[in-house]
Amino acid sequence: xxxxxHNFSAGPCTLPLEVLEEAQHEFVDYxxxxxxxxxxxxxxxxFDTVANEAMSLAMEVFEVPDDFSVLFLQGGAIxxxxxxxxxxxxxxxxxxxxxxxxxxxxxxxxxxxxxxxxTAWDGAETNYTRMPSTEDLQMQDNTRYLHITTNxxxxxxxxxxxxxxxxxxxxxxxxxxxxxxxPWDKFDxxxxxxxxxxxxxxxxxxxxRKSILEHTNQNIGRYLRYDxxxxxxxxFNTPPVFxxxxxxxxxxxMKKEGGxxxxxxxxxxxxxxxxxAIDQSGGYYNCPVEVASRSHMNVVFRLPSExxxxxxxxxxxxxxxxxxxxxxxxxxxxxxxxxxxxxESVIALTQFMDTxxxxxx
Amino acid sequence: xxxxxHNFSAGPCTLPLEVLEEAQHEFVDYxxxxxxxxxxxxxxxxFDTVANEAMSLAMEVFEVPDDFSVLFLQGGAIxxxxxxxxxxxxxxxxxxxxxxxxxxxxxxxxxxxxxxxxTAWDGAETNYTRMPSTEDLQMQDNTRYLHITTNxxxxxxxxxxxxxxxxxxxxxxxxxxxxxxxPWDKFDxxxxxxxxxxxxxxxxxxxxRKSILEHTNQNIGRYLRYDxxxxxxxxFNTPPVFxxxxxxxxxxxMKKEGGxxxxxxxxxxxxxxxxxAIDQSGGYYNCPVEVASRSHMNVVFRLPSExxxxxxxxxxxxxxxxxxxxxxxxxxxxxxxxxxxxxESVIALTQFMDTxxxxxx
Numbered sequence: 085x086x087x088x089x090h091n092f093s094a095g096p097c098t099l100p101l102e103v104l105e106e107a108q109h110e111f112v113d114y115x116x117x118x119x120x121x122x123x124x125x126x127x128x129x130x131f132d133t134v135a136n137e138a139m140s141l142a143m144e145v146f147e148v149p150d151d152f153s154v155l156f157l158q159g160g161a162i163x164x165x166x167x168x169x170x171x172x173x174x175x176x177x178x179x180x181x182x183x184x185x186x187x188x189x190x191x192x193x194x195x196x197x198x199x200x201x202x203t204a205w206d207g208a209e210t211n212y213t214r215m216p217s218t219e220d221l222q223m224q225d226n227t228r229y230l231h232i233t234t235n236x237x238x239x240x241x242x243x244x245x246x247x248x249x250x251x252x253x254x255x256x257x258x259x260x261x262x263x264x265x266x267p268w269d270k271f272d273x274x275x276x277x278x279x280x281x282x283x284x285x286x287x288x289x290x291x292x293r294k295s296i297l298e299h300t301n302q303n304i305g306r307y308l309r310y311d312x313x314x315x316x317x318x319x320f321n322t323p324p325v326f327x328x329x330x331x332x333x334x335x336x337x338m339k340k341e342g343g344x345x346x347x348x349x350x351x352x353x354x355x356x357x358x359x360x361a362i363d364q365s366g367g368y369y370n371c372p373v374e375v376a377s378r379s380h381m382n383v384v385f386r387l388p389s390e391x392x393x394x395x396x397x398x399x400x401x402x403x404x405x406x407x408x409x410x411x412x413x414x415x416x417x418x419x420x421x422x423x424x425x426x427x428e429s430v431i432a433l434t435q436f437m438d439t440x441x442x443x444x445x
Numbered sequence: 446x447x448x449x450x451h452n453f454s455a456g457p458c459t460l461p462l463e464v465l466e467e468a469q470h471e472f473v474d475y476x477x478x479x480x481x482x483x484x485x486x487x488x489x490x491x492f493d494t495v496a497n498e499a500m501s502l503a504m505e506v507f508e509v510p511d512d513f514s515v516l517f518l519q520g521g522a523i524x525x526x527x528x529x530x531x532x533x534x535x536x537x538x539x540x541x542x543x544x545x546x547x548x549x550x551x552x553x554x555x556x557x558x559x560x561x562x563x564t565a566w567d568g569a570e571t572n573y574t575r576m577p578s579t580e581d582l583q584m585q586d587n588t589r590y591l592h593i594t595t596n597x598x599x600x601x602x603x604x605x606x607x608x609x610x611x612x613x614x615x616x617x618x619x620x621x622x623x624x625x626x627x628p629w630d631k632f633d634x635x636x637x638x639x640x641x642x643x644x645x646x647x648x649x650x651x652x653x654r655k656s657i658l659e660h661t662n663q664n665i666g667r668y669l670r671y672d673x674x675x676x677x678x679x680x681f682n683t684p685p686v687f688x689x690x691x692x693x694x695x696x697x698x699m700k701k702e703g704g705x706x707x708x709x710x711x712x713x714x715x716x717x718x719x720x721x722a723i724d725q726s727g728g729y730y731n732c733p734v735e736v737a738s739r740s741h742m743n744v745v746f747r748l749p750s751e752x753x754x755x756x757x758x759x760x761x762x763x764x765x766x767x768x769x770x771x772x773x774x775x776x777x778x779x780x781x782x783x784x785x786x787x788x789e790s791v792i793a794l795t796q797f798m799d800t801x802x803x804x805x806x
Contacts (some may be wrong), residue, residue, distance in 0.1 A: 087474060087477065087479045088474075088479050088480065089478070089479030089480055091479075091480050091484055093484070093485065093486045093489075094486070095486075095683065096483060096484055096485060096486060096487060096683065096686060097484060097486075098480070098484055099481065099483065099484055101473075104472065104473045104481050104484075105473055107472065108469055108472040108473050111465065111468065111469040111472060112462075112465045112466055112469050113448060113449075116448065117450070118448045118449050118450030118452075118765065118767075119449065119450055119452050119459070119767075120460065120465050122457060122460070122645040122646070122691075123452055123454070123457055123458060123459055123460055123465075124454065124457060125454045125455070125456075125457060125458075125768055126457060126646065128454075128768070157520075158519035158520045158521070158524070158647065158685075159518075159519045159520050159524070159668050160519070160668070160682045160683055161682075162667065162668045162681070162682040163519070163520070163666070163668045163669075165666060165667075165668070166665070166666025166667075166668060166669060170666075190667070193667065194666040194667055194668075197664055197665055197666055198666070277682075277683060279683050279686075284483040284686060284687050285483070285487065285683045285684065285685060285686040285687070286519065286647045286648070286684075286685035286686065286687060286688065287647075303558055304527075304558055305524070305526060305527025305531075305555040305558050305559070306523065306526075306527075306551070306554065306555055307520050307521070307523045307524045307526070307527060307555075308524075308527060320523070321521045321522075321523040321638075322456065322457065322521055322638060322640050322646045323646065323647075324519075324646060324647035324685070325457060325640075325645060325646040325647065326645050326646070326647060326687050326688070327647065327687070330483075404479065406479075406480075407486055407489070
């Protein structure tokens, strides 16, 4: 395909072209079966292979230890905001939350419906321009978990260093999923929506410590129970077939490209190229995020005026650079540079930034 | 495609071939946009058009009055089993349930976590071989709704006549969705999984009476609230993009094929052809369901012995007749003949049934 655009969408977003082409090729007649994969029973041999392969590749590529299970759920990361306290908080235990921005606030809002929660650190005071250090966290007694949003898609900040706390952590990793290694011993659960680094929309991928499933709350609807979902291998009911299938293909692509280490190195290379272009623009482009907390996935930046931002966004489209508009809640510009975005797209963006600055200074 | 099989899967299942081919054609480069639809922001112009078209076609094709809204949710019909009582039962109100089989039992199990529920009629006493009449129902005071499973996928029974009760009904229509008209004045809500008549797996489609959204419970997580989902046009978070897109295409196909009346007539024709073949086999094939309650979507039948059933299922595959095995919980055979299954597939099945009987009597 010759027409392919540079797609900086925050999600759903760019997927590897070869994954799309392979899926297209086998879309109507899957492996000569006489039907599409999406027409097949989720309990049949073909999909069984697809699902098992996606599960085992997820564990392998993300370097997940055996004492975790992977779940394919629906409802996005947002349904997890409810499921986490529903399943995990009982007997007066509290959930601690880092309020790092839009997504963390959502997690706190929903958790309050299902248990006692508190904010261990509030980023509102620094306008969500950085993540906390371990010393910043105010932990309380009887805390079941510390919930963190490892990367805030809208604010463009991430935890460069993991907090060191005495309770297990739970991480919403939606917008930097499988782009860096996880210190699994610190976590009871990692979760996120698939529609950024992992595949199309319509699936949340959850990695959960098996041992905690013996103690989850059972007085909730069956779909919402981690213990049931795990014991049924995410097949308690009809799973999101197409996202699982595409996730499997993305995982194969990740593995072929060098796995997690390669994804992390590429993210570092792409983001540093872009931040360098911003920082060396003499203040024309400006990233409001503190250097140590800058996201490797969502690079936010401003121009000297909102008028120039408008012009920048309009002209970038003509150059095939799409979806650079910042989130409507914060304005400005944002380049989401997820795993599948080629380095060439970042170069094309920095070149356009130079050209635009020269023409509009 | 010359290799296409007759696919009697209970879901996911056969979709219209032309829908699959169209989706394949535009899969990598959607309408010349330089990217796949599944790579696009769900808040962008392309997907906005897709989602709005699917919503308005859903209302049109299913002949839904304006005082209902359509929601595209995740978690399948099973998450609705929890969401219904969560949202609708308060102040000591009760939920009445018809226990018509496997799916109804699931709805009852989950509802018990969120309110007081009772069984208004229990099909266990007749081994789930029929649906109740209005006279069979034992309604109690202070009942908020009567929940019915309009068609039981596993048992192969349906409500031929709608119950006449003094409370609003809620119908799980998963396995006969948009295959018959609904008397909307009797219902507050119709819902079901998409993965049978409507498209691929990964979406529940909910039609809900707008006026009841003013009185739903607000002390629950935001994803789980009907009022929020409705006010956000099912875009509270990233929706299941691909199922919505495919649903829109299936709806266009339904409309082109003659709409709901045509779907109902085809279902009637296909099911009566199959039931006639069973009934006129001199007892060789046997449908355990009472005639008045026979499903027009899931035709269950037995052979004289389990050995013959095994042979039947094995040989049918050789004839390109796939997925005729009954659900593992009940055994026997089942032909699911959803909207997109061509009449020719039913004819191919009845011809095979004749041949098999002649060779194995």
